[in-house]
Amino acid sequence: MLLTLWDDDSPHFELYKRGINAFAEFSWGGLKRSKEEFKKAYRHRKFRPRFQSEDYAFIDALDKPVGVWTNLLVEEGIHRNSLNQRENPIEEHIIDLPDFDNKGAWSEKYAERLAKLEAQRKIVEKVQNTLQQIQTEGTKADYNLKVYNQVGNLVDYNF
Amino acid sequence: METLNTFDIAQTDTQEADALETLNEMKAEFNQVRAKFEEVYSQTRILNKPEGYILDQDHHRHPANQSVNFDWQFTSELMLLQKIDNHFKTRSVLMEGTKTQME
Numbered sequence: 001m002l003l004t005l006w007d008d009d010s011p012h013f014e015l016y017k018r019g020i021n022a023f024a025e026f027s028w029g030g031l032k033r034s035k036e037e038f039k040k041a042y043r044h045r046k047f048r049p050r051f052q053s054e055d056y057a058f059i060d061a062l063d064k065p066v067g068v069w070t071n072l073l074v075e076e077g078i079h080r081n082s083l084n085q086r087e088n089p090i091e092e093h094i095i096d097l098p099d100f101d102n103k104g105a106w107s108e109k110y111a112e113r114l115a116k117l118e119a120q121r122k123i124v125e126k127v128q129n130t131l132q133q134i135q136t137e138g139t140k141a142d143y144n145l146k147v148y149n150q151v152g153n154l155v156d157y158n159f
Numbered sequence: 160m161e162t163l164n165t166f167d168i169a170q171t172d173t174q175e176a177d178a179l180e181t182l183n184e185m186k187a188e189f190n191q192v193r194a195k196f197e198e199v200y201s202q203t204r205i206l207n208k209p210e211g212y213i214l215d216q217d218h219h220r221h222p223a224n225q226s227v228n229f230d231w232q233f234t235s236e237l238m239l240l241q242k243i244d245n246h247f248k249t250r251s252v253l254m255e256g257t258k259t260q261m262e
Contacts, residue, residue, distance in 0.1 A: 010223035010231075012200055072160065073235040080235040081220040090245075094238045097246045098167035106167040110160075117160055143202070150196045157192045158236065159160060 001027045008081065014147040018042055018059055047139045058130045062151065065120040065127075069155040072113065121159045128152050182247065186240050189233075197229055 003023045005016055018039075025038050033041065039060070044052035074080055075093050083089040098106040107114065131149050139145065162185060166178035197206060206229040215224040222231040230237060 008219075008221050010221065012204065014203075071235075073239045079220070081222050083234050083238060084225045085218075085220065090238045090242050094235065094242050097242060098163055103167060103169070107164055110164075114160065114164055143199075146199045150199050153192055154196060154233075157189065 003027075012147045012151075014144045015151070017046070017144060021046075046141050046144070047134055048137075050137070051134055051139070056130055056134065058127045058148065061123055061127050061130075062148070062155075065124045065155050065159075066151065068116055068120050069158050072117070072158050117159050121156075124152055124156050124159065128156070179247065182243060185243065189236060189240060193229075193233060196232070200229075 001023075003020065005020075007016075021042055022035075022038055025033065025041075039057065040052050040054075043056055047056065071078065071080055073095055074083065075095060078086075078093045083093060086093055096106060096109065128149070131145050131152065135142065135145055162178060162181045166175065166182060169175040169178050200206065208227045212227055214227065215221065222234065225231045225234070
């Protein structure tokens with residue numbers, strides 16, 4: 001079996017680790033375990049047996065907030081990865097800023113985005129608490145958690 | 160986003176001034192977030208490409224090949240901060256001595 005990893009966004013390699021383990025599990029072990037069982041086993045082996053429960057499922061929890069973060073600061077229909085290849089990206093493709101003379105218009109324009117962000121902010125906060133708890137109690141995968149921590153911090157800054 | 164929203168919905172001069180002050184601090188806060196991010200990532204990743212490195216010349220949009228340093232990870236953050244700087248600085252010059260200023 002050969003596994004190749006492709007991703008245009010170049011995330012840190014630590015963020016691929018669970019996927020690599022899943023590949024090994026399902027290619028060598030067949031479908032003996034469900035996805036949820038695999039994730040539980042991964043938490044058990046990667047972090048420590050005491051962190052196997054759903055309460056520590058911070059990797060899945062980060063999916064949506066990171067999804068919102070990706071294009072949070074750019075206009076609808078634009079991907080952040082394309083900014084450097086566009087003309088006048090700051091003026092035309094980065095979100096507008098509040099107008100001193102038309103207060104309230106900005107919040108109205110971005111209301112949907114702000115609402116989405118509000119829901120995700122709580123999830124990021126919970127993820128950060130979970131990471132801190134695991135780190136405080138101790139795990140052999142400390143560096144892996146530090147990388148997830150930084151992802152959470154960057155998302156939180158944008159929110 | 161939250162700070163921009165706070166500024167936009169500010170009802171009084173004091174609320175507006177507070178929001179502007181927070182906006183003014185966003186660049187410094189970003190620099191702190193980025194420094195920590197780089198400290199962790201750089202333990203296992205080379206963040207700066209060697210001198211003379213030629214970035215992608217084709218149409219692909221792989222961000223990691225869009226800058227020789229680690230700017231590519233923060234493209235939209237850096238652009239927004241630049242926009243905020245231009246937007247509020249211009250306004251503060253226009254309104255100098257008449258209203259809350261950014262600097």
